[in-house]
Amino acid sequence: AAGVIQSPRHLIKEKRETATLKCYPIPRHDTVYWYQQGPGQDPQFLISFYEKMQSDKGSIPDRFSAQQFSDYHSELNMSSLELGDSALYFCASSLDWTSYNEQFFGPGTRLTVL
């Protein structure tokens, strides 16, 4: 079965640089979620989109922005990177926005900021 695709899988950036993470949801899934997981921590919700509109926002820094495109893929743009942004970034998708729909996670992007 098709899964969530994320690219790149690994990314190394310098402080103050910009990074773009991409997420391709499971086919027919129209809701996308972004989570950040620091070392030894649980995943923290950043932002979500339903039908190309932002549906919820969590602890996402103002330096970060995201959008969902017409083909339902999503991109997380991160600017002025800081050392503390080093983490695993997961994208998850669900069939729609209702709470009864299970969220399936992609393999993640490991971002390292030097």
Added chain:
Amino acid sequence: QKEVEQNSGPLSVPEGAIASLNCTYSDRVSQSFFWYRQYSGKSPELIMSIYSNGDKEDGRFTAQLNKASQYVSLLIRDSQPSDSATYLCAVIKITGGGNKLTFGTGTQLKVEL
């Protein structure tokens, strides 16, 4: 206090035994409950979802939900070494907007030969 609480472990069980993982949540408007398995450096993998009081079984896994006690658990029967991982409890609250997952800190399970 975190919204979702789990014992961090590690929880050690012998191969073939039953592993019992517990989770409590603080917000009564929590509506949906999930167990994810996460191997080190990998993404969370959905194991079980449960929405109403009682038990839900899927293969070797049984999820139990008690909304009155704000408690959800996961039982793993016939534990195997491959079950050794961190198990994350997650909940979704009714917010009227998106439905983000709120995770506990996870319980590390070790299945010993």
